[in-house]
Amino acid sequence: MVMIMAPGGTKEMALGVLDAGADATYVGVQGWSRRGNKDELQDDDIHEVIDYALERDKNVRIVVNTLPSSTEIPMFLERVKMYHEWGAKGFMISDVGCMKLVNEQIPTAEIHTSVGCGITNYADVHFLSELGATYVVLPYRLSVEEIRQIKQESNVGIEVFLFKTPSGGKICPGKCMMSSYFSFERWLDETGKDHFFGSASRGGDCLRVCQTMWDLESEQQLHGQEMTIKSNPSLWLTELPDYLSAGVECLKVPGRDRSAPLVMDLTNCYRRAVDEILSCDAPNLQRYEIELQQLRHRWQQERSKRDDRLIDSALAASSKALISTDRLRA
Amino acid sequence: MYELSTNCANPKQLRQTDYSDYDAIYLGDFSCLEYPNNFSSHPQLLEAAVTQLKEQGKKVYLRLYATPGNEDLPQVKEMIEAALLLPIDAFEVHNLGVLRILQQMGSTLPVHLGVFGNLYTDATARVLKDFGVTRVYPNPELSLTEIHYIREKTPIEVCLPVHGKIPLVISETCFIIENSSCATQKVDCNGKEVCNFPCSQDYWLNRSNGEWVLKDTGKMTLSGKDLCMIEHMPELLRDGQNLFYVQSHGETAEYVKTVGRLYRQALQQAEQGQDEQELQVPIDALSALSKEGLCNGYYFEGAGQTYIGRG
Numbered sequence: 244m245v246m247i248m249a250p251g252g253t254k255e256m257a258l259g260v261l262d263a264g265a266d267a268t269y270v271g272v273q274g275w276s277r278r279g280n281k282d283e284l285q286d287d288d289i290h291e292v293i294d295y296a297l298e299r300d301k302n303v304r305i306v307v308n309t310l311p312s313s314t315e316i317p318m319f320l321e322r323v324k325m326y327h328e329w330g331a332k333g334f335m336i337s338d339v340g341c342m343k344l345v346n347e348q349i350p351t352a353e354i355h356t357s358v359g360c361g362i363t364n365y366a367d368v369h370f371l372s373e374l375g376a377t378y379v380v381l382p383y384r385l386s387v388e389e390i391r392q393i394k395q396e397s398n399v400g401i402e403v404f405l406f407k408t409p410s411g412g413k414i415c416p417g418k419c420m421m422s423s424y425f426s427f428e429r430w431l432d433e434t435g436k437d438h439f440f441g442s443a444s445r446g447g448d449c450l451r452v453c454q455t456m457w458d459l460e461s462e463q464q465l466h467g468q469e470m471t472i473k474s475n476p477s478l479w480l481t482e483l484p485d486y487l488s489a490g491v492e493c494l495k496v497p498g499r500d501r502s503a504p505l506v507m508d509l510t511n512c513y514r515r516a517v518d519e520i521l522s523c524d525a526p527n528l529q530r531y532e533i534e535l536q537q538l539r540h541r542w543q544q545e546r547s548k549r550d551d552r553l554i555d556s557a558l559a560a561s562s563k564a565l566i567s568t569d570r571l572r573a
Numbered sequence: 574m575y576e577l578s579t580n581c582a583n584p585k586q587l588r589q590t591d592y593s594d595y596d597a598i599y600l601g602d603f604s605c606l607e608y609p610n611n612f613s614s615h616p617q618l619l620e621a622a623v624t625q626l627k628e629q630g631k632k633v634y635l636r637l638y639a640t641p642g643n644e645d646l647p648q649v650k651e652m653i654e655a656a657l658l659l660p661i662d663a664f665e666v667h668n669l670g671v672l673r674i675l676q677q678m679g680s681t682l683p684v685h686l687g688v689f690g691n692l693y694t695d696a697t698a699r700v701l702k703d704f705g706v707t708r709v710y711p712n713p714e715l716s717l718t719e720i721h722y723i724r725e726k727t728p729i730e731v732c733l734p735v736h737g738k739i740p741l742v743i744s745e746t747c748f749i750i751e752n753s754s755c756a757t758q759k760v761d762c763n764g765k766e767v768c769n770f771p772c773s774q775d776y777w778l779n780r781s782n783g784e785w786v787l788k789d790t791g792k793m794t795l796s797g798k799d800l801c802m803i804e805h806m807p808e809l810l811r812d813g814q815n816l817f818y819v820q821s822h823g824e825t826a827e828y829v830k831t832v833g834r835l836y837r838q839a840l841q842q843a844e845q846g847q848d849e850q851e852l853q854v855p856i857d858a859l860s861a862l863s864k865e866g867l868c869n870g871y872y873f874e875g876a877g878q879t880y881i882g883r884g
Contacts, residue, residue, distance in 0.1 A: 340696025366670025
């Protein structure tokens with residue numbers, strides 16, 4: 244049975260996607276996931292989302308996929324235990340040390356590896372599944388045939404994103420520090436939790452510096468048009484029957500930082516498409532593809548607004564960082 | 574005792590560069606298998622280089638490809654097999670799968686975790702130790718305090734980059750080939766595209782309207798500024814750091830030689846008991862080698878591009 248897992252960037256979105264047909268919603272914990280605070284939930288809301296899901300026989304995945312400081316690990320484990328006691332079944336984790344500790348100390352918790360693990364091949368999958376991962380999220384680059392082969396060799400659950408990078412510009416997920424190079428800022432809150440603005444890996448937000456316009460220059464010449472550093476992934480659908488027959492168990496709808504109405508419509512579209520694939524031998528996906536075209540358009544509009552906002556905050560943080568160091572040196 | 578190390582990609586670089594101030598060399602370019610005569614993908618070139626460096630009394634570490642897809646694993650295994658027959662001192666890996674492969678192939682050589690190994694915690698360092706990792710290169714986002722904690726609590730050796738551009742991104746495809754107008758692809762007699770190595774020139778990314786600068790080497794993007802910790806060497810030695818690394822990927826022979834000489838001198842002075850105030854810091858010479866200026870990376874908890882200096 245395939246699980247459709249949809250984002251809960253806000254409480255409203257989390258409850259909405261469960262109503263729209265998701266089997267599970269994934270919600271980020273403030274300061275502990277690879278998104279900014281505005282796309283993460285407070286503990287009270289997380290508790291409410293878990294209760295709501297359990298009443299409907301659905302479940303909640305908690306996103307705690309930062310790469311924490313060593314000294315934060317006890318706090319990390321306490322939180323995972325607490326959410327698990329509240330009824331959350333699975334946890335998205337990047338740090339392999341934390342993964343091992345959760346597996347040892349909370350054996351009933353399911354572990355989803357996060358993009359932060361940077362899987363690129365079969366051997367990575369084996370490493371993580373032996374360490375206790377229940378699901379591994381595969382990168383866009385793996386073909387359906389490669390997924391089939393992984394399923395033949397391993398019992399681990401396969402999770403895929405419902406978006407992929409079409410071609411080129413494939414920055415390895417989880418292996419990018421451009422944002423924090425320009426805009427890192429760090430502070431401790433009253434609970435002793437470190438906050439890292441500008442670093443997705445450390446629980447802040449990726450400030451999308453790759454999406455501003457850049458000039459590429461070599462010793463002799465300036466190269467053509469200005470450009471972004473990374474191409475954007477896009478939502479896909481038509482390959483779904485192949486993915487499901489290859490043994491994919493978990494489909495991840497993206498969009499924690501998009502609007503709740505868009506994410507709910509997206510979830511509902513994928514729900515109906517998956518139901519059709521599962522219920523008949525020759526599914527006709529054309530009408531879902533037409534629907535998805537509209538959704539892609541809304542998706543892109545929201546993305547460029549978000550990118551502009553994040554890049555502006557990166558520029559401000561970058562100037563502030565340079566000014567404050569100038570003052571220190573003076 | 575301390576170790577000063579740097580990297581060397583291929584035989585040409587080994588011939589043209591004076592490595593006399595370095596104690597150890599990381600052989601190969603882990604980001605791109607197609608890089609000309611890359612030690613990381615040309616087993617036949619390794620023996621001569623290892624022999625030469627060993628005769629000079631240096632430690633030799635072999636870098637393995639950082640982001641292998643399934644299709645690349647046979648080549649990585651071939652490389653490991655060839656290297657196991659030579660007196661190398663360690664492998665460097667950036668990929669958990671490759672770490673598992675090394676163990677399965679029965680390698681008992683020490684393993685160093687490379688910069689893209691995503692090492693942030695002592696808990697992860699302990700997991701990796703079980704797979705033969707003896708030395709880690711902490712993620713550049715970590716502060717000196719966090720690095721100290723990992724080294725002491727795991728416990729494990731830490732390779733500390735002290736100079737050079739900070740690797741910020743690794744990618745599966747070549748940014749220069751995708752975007753540069755002079756990167757024409759040649760096609761060989763089998764119709765396969767062959768790279769004409771536009772990366773032999775320096776490439777810079779400049780934000781169209783702003784001050785941001787990055788350096789691009791094709792499959793890696795590096796900080797525009799050079800990490801520089803020479804003012805802090807006495808403090809680092811007092812802290813117990815002893816494995817210092819100069820990141821020189823894509824730099825000239827002059828850069829490698831000069832930086833090595835200046836850090837060797839700084840280490841000797843610091844060892845003789847000179848503190849930060851007495852140390853004669855050749856900042857001007859290092860600045861002259863860096864087009865975009867110097868930075869301290871994330872060591873003092875600021876944005877990677879900032880430079881704090883001695884304070």
